[in-house]
Amino acid sequence: MKTVYKPQAMTKAERAIENAVLHITGKSFDELRNPTRKREIVEARQMAMYLYKKHTKFSTPVIGGKFGRDHATVLHAQKVMKQLASAYPAYMTKLMDAEAYINNWKKL
DSSP, X not given: OOOOOOOOOOOHHHHHHHHHHHHHHOOOHHHHHSOXXXXXXXXXXXXXXXXXXXXXXXXXXXXXXXXXOOHHHHXXXXXXXXXXXXXXXXXXXXXXXXXXXXXXXXXX
């Protein structure tokens, strides 16, 4: 069963993640919620899901619902991001940049 995202006031962590993904990938959350399977969108969406799981207490169904996906997609995104980060230094750098951006944003 797909969890439908009901827009609510965003937390500081959510705003930080949204801004970090936009800053790192150049993709807005409106683009990430789009059902497209274009590689650049999918990679940005997976990064956002990974960061949501790491920096919020949301369950995987809730995170998936924010993107119009199910919980299994979030679990897959976690796996893919970890694999890409360990295999490619450029992905590790992207994730570290996003982490730094989020941590700086949360301090504001």
